[in-house]
Amino acid sequence: MKMSDVNVASVLFGTQAQVGVNRGLAEFHAGRPVLIAGTGETLLTLPVEALDARRLAAFVALCAPAAPRLVITARRACSLGLDAGGPVALNIAAGLDVKTILALVADAKFDGAVVAEPAGPAAIAAVELVKLAQVLPAVLVADAAPAKAAAFNPPLVSVEAAAVTRFRADVIRSLAISGEAQMPLNSGVRTRFVVFRDAIGGSQVAVIAGNPDFSKPVPVRLHSACLTGDVFGSRRCDCGDQLKLALTRLTAEGGGVILYLAQEGRGLGLTNKMRTYQLQDAGLDTVDANTTLGFDDDERDYGIAARMLEILGCNRVILLTNNPTKLDGLVEAGIEVTGRMSIETPSNSDNRRYLTAKAARAGHQLDHLMASLAEPAEAERIVAQLTS
Numbered sequence: 283m284k285m286s287d288v289n290v291a292s293v294l295f296g297t298q299a300q301v302g303v304n305r306g307l308a309e310f311h312a313g314r315p316v317l318i319a320g321t322g323e324t325l326l327t328l329p330v331e332a333l334d335a336r337r338l339a340a341f342v343a344l345c346a347p348a349a350p351r352l353v354i355t356a357r358r359a360c361s362l363g364l365d366a367g368g369p370v371a372l373n374i375a376a377g378l379d380v381k382t383i384l385a386l387v388a389d390a391k392f393d394g395a396v397v398a399e400p401a402g403p404a405a406i407a408a409v410e411l412v413k414l415a416q417v418l419p420a421v422l423v424a425d426a427a428p429a430k431a432a433a434f435n436p437p438l439v440s441v442e443a444a445a446v447t448r449f450r451a452d453v454i455r456s457l458a459i460s461g462e463a464q465m466p467l468n469s470g471v472r473t474r475f476v477v478f479r480d481a482i483g484g485s486q487v488a489v490i491a492g493n494p495d496f497s498k499p500v501p502v503r504l505h506s507a508c509l510t511g512d513v514f515g516s517r518r519c520d521c522g523d524q525l526k527l528a529l530t531r532l533t534a535e536g537g538g539v540i541l542y543l544a545q546e547g548r549g550l551g552l553t554n555k556m557r558t559y560q561l562q563d564a565g566l567d568t569v570d571a572n573t574t575l576g577f578d579d580d581e582r583d584y585g586i587a588a589r590m591l592e593i594l595g596c597n598r599v600i601l602l603t604n605n606p607t608k609l610d611g612l613v614e615a616g617i618e619v620t621g622r623m624s625i626e627t628p629s630n631s632d633n634r635r636y637l638t639a640k641a642a643r644a645g646h647q648l649d650h651l652m653a654s655l656a657e658p659a660e661a662e663r664i665v666a667q668l669t670s
Contacts, residue, residue: 299445300452303411304482306441309466310415315341315424318411320403326426327408330387332416338380340421344425344434350374352386353405362392367407370398371423387420390561390574407443410629414449415550419576422620424569442536454585456481459593465489469526471533471566478590486544486620491529492537496595499620501538503602504587504612506545509552519560520637523627525606528602531623539596541587567639579643584611591617604646 287375292377295587297306306316313332318325328341330352344348351371359366372386379525385392387636392470408421450454466472476488494500505528511521532538547555550572588611591597600621601609609619624647629637640646 300440300449302439302441303445305439307412307414307447309439310412310417310465310589313337315344316408316411317431317438317440318404318443318446319670320438322391322409323402324426324431325404325408325423326431327405328420328422330420331410331412331415331629333422333519335378336378337645338383339478340342341422341424344430348424348427349376350424351405352383352420353401353409353423354387355409356575357573357578358387358420359398361574361576362386363398364396366398369401370408370541371401371405373397374422376416383422387418387479388557388575390564390566395636396601403443407441407446410422410446410449411441413577413581414446416549416554418554418557418605441486441608450583453480453482453484453584454583454589457486457589457593460485467529469529475511476594478552480586484544486586486590487542488594489540489542490537491540494537494539494596498601499553500590500596500653501602501620502596502599503530503532503533503540503625504539504543504608505540506543506548506582508546510555517619517630517632519633520627520629524625527625527627529628531602531625537602539591539594539599541590542608543582543587545582549583550575552575562636566581567643568636569639569643580607582611584608585615588612588615588617606645606647609666 286649307504308320310329311317313329315326317319318327326345328337351537352374353369355361355369356366356368359370364370374383382394386394386396402639404421405421408423409419412421413419424536442552451571457478457480460477462474462476464472465475471491472497474490476486505521505525508516508519508521509515511524515522528540530541547558549556554575554577558568559574561571561574562568566574580603591599599612600620600623601612601619602623603609604624604626609622613619637646
């Protein structure tokens with residue numbers, strides 16, 4: 283059967299809208315400008331990540347005579363004292379330098395006055411795209427001058443705002459097994475690693491321990507990748523300890539699955555995770571550090587985990603977690619959760635404040651942590667401080 287040129291293009295590339303988002307994401311990863319078209323507006327956009335004086339001057343020149351605006355998330359707007367229900371655009375005074383722009387985006391405190399207005403569809407899509415790129419969630423935007431945009435060399439990538447909105451769901455649907463192998467571990471546990479790949483080249487891994495019976499509820503751990511904790515044994519979190527304990531528990535239960543998800547820093551990415559650590563060192567807790575940078579406390583999408591389980595044929599699970607959000611996320615994505623097993627790991631002097639914040643502010647069920655604190659009065663003081 284002979285395929286038409288349209289069918290060939292669709293099979294090889296996907297839809298034009300999907301291709302646009304893929305290419306726009308690559309441009310944002312590289313810190314390059316992208317055209318984003320929404321209802322009634324087309325914006326020239328540039329991620330704030332890696333902004334310097336030369337790049338700022340070049341962007342201002344490219345946008346002229348339009349004046350650039352800075353688009354930030356609602357979370358970041360609230361940290362600046364603004365009342366925002368969604369992303370907002372801040373007017374940028376002529377001659378504003380890079381240091382001030384970055385302070386508007388990421389500093390724990392900013393003393394200057396700002397004027398904001400609700401962002402339009404194209405600007406909101408730009409924020410979503412920059413979040414997908416896991417860089418600072420802020421973009422410079424300006425109304426595109428059609429003649430300048432068309433003459434730009436190399437050509438500017440153009441993205442449809444509506445396609446960005448659909449993109450996360452498209453990526454989840456694209457997930458497929460790309461490889462698997464038996465993997466004996468030093469702990470003595472015998473596992474099978476099943477690697478999944480999506481349409482943008484991302485990889486997720488299912489670690490199947492023992493021989494679980496997928497016709498029955500299976501013990502499952504959703505574990506977000508943590509380079510610092512899982513690999514290097516960081517004391518700032520409990521991730522590595524939870525991973526080891528999960529493997530032990532799955533073995534004791536006769537088998538189960540760990541979904542090792544590429545969601546470093548609760549979905550922020552490794553670079554932004556380091557930025558939140560700097561803010562924590564300056565006195566913020568883990569929740570406020572995330573929101574100060576403009577992120578939600580938890581940016582993870584558990585739809586990808588649900589799709590992995592479906593492909594494995596695992597539709598009923600007993601979830602190993604202290605985090606009720608994971609349970610809710612799987613249920614909303616269509617996985618039946620028949621029970622929960624807690625993951626209780628020891629705390630230390632470097633992660634106790636972090637774990638207490640997760641319990642007090644994010645609802646993690648860590649009763650063992652609160653009970654382990656030396657003085658009940660001290661536990662109450664810490665919780666009161668975190669929730670005030």
